[in-house]
Amino acid sequence: MEIRIISFSANGCRKGIEISERLEALENQGYTCRNFVLRKYLDDGITEVWNCGLEEWTRKSFRESDGIVFVGALGIAVRAIAPFLKHKTEDPAVIVVDELGKYSISLLSGHLGGANKLSSLIAELINAEAIITTATDINNRFAVDTFAKDNDLYITDMAKAKEISSSILAGEKICLLCDYEIETPVPPYIVLSEHLQETGQNIYIGEKRESHQNCLNLIPRKYVLGLGCKRGKILEDIDKAVTEAVCEAGIDFNSIGFLATVDLKKDEEGIRRFCRKYKIKTELYTADQLNSVQGQFDSSEFVNKTVGVDNVCERAAVKASCGGSLILPKQAKDGVTVAIAVKNKKEIKIRFE
Secondary structure, three states, X not given: OEEEEEEOOHXXXXXXXXXXXXXXXXXXXXOEEEXXXXXXXXXXXXXXXXXXXXXXXXXXXXXXXXXEEEEOOHHHHXXXXXXXXXOOOXXXXXXXXXXXXXXXXXXXXXXXXXXXXXXXXXXXXXOOEEEOOOHHHHOOOOOHHHHHHHOOEEEOOHHHHHHHHHHHHOOOOEEEEEOOEEOOOOOOOEEEOOOOOOOOOEEXXXXXXXXXXXXXXXXXXXXXXXXXXXXXXXXXXXXXXXXXXXXXXXXXXXXXEEEEEEHHHOOOHHHHHHHHHHOOEEEEEOHHHHHOOOOOOOOOHHHHHHXXXXXXXXXXXXXXXXOOEEEEEEEEEOOEEEEEEEOOHHHOEEOOO
């Protein structure tokens, strides 16, 4: 998860560095941070200078990052992001931290973008107070969009999701049908059932699509893309290769939850932009980890000499599927190779937290 941090003073620059260092120090969290400040406040070898104007910086950051932290006044952040707002399913997380680090405010994309969690995490790391204003959070209620994000589920209808959250806030009970194991207790306002209720709201978690007008379908993102590519492949090349592979496999693009590849590709901008575009998580493996995957794979001596493993895409897909199976072997197009695996059903667990 790439976080861009921008500050507007010497104090803010120091606070931004503190935030980035503490986020990146978290084990197994996958945060990478870039700090930006005006040249006159630059006093370290880590922070970058932003000299393109705040509007252009914000435009690029909306397109290229998963989260933005403004270290400064809330008003600056509001004015900066206003021209670029699209939809909660597309906008990155936006956090505002004052330059003294007293408050960490979740400003945009609290649920799907993860701003609420990131704001709370930053507050914990720098000993600040987290400011969260979303109704479900302050009332300690289940939020469909957060639940779906945490469980790798695709929301088929955002309007229905909003209706369900409103019903829960109003004290109504929601009927839940689930085709997978639920590992945690369910909230008291969620009623497990084997049938949809005719009145009231329903949630169905599974691969089918219930047509009931009062039912929200949450589809498990159970498919894994394994991907290999030549160096420097752009987003458009990767997008085209993956789209054709998904079509060949006959699966729903929205059911893809992960892209897996070798760790040598961690800085490939085309892959990073692809994953940001489709909100797909990335799994990176060393050559040794991929070589340890058992199975029959389409071997390439050239790839083995270049990367240290005879097949990246198939091995990565199987590895990330947690014991699942390959449903589409290697497909090659214009320097991009794609394979698709599906998770074993027993590996899909549903949690309420």
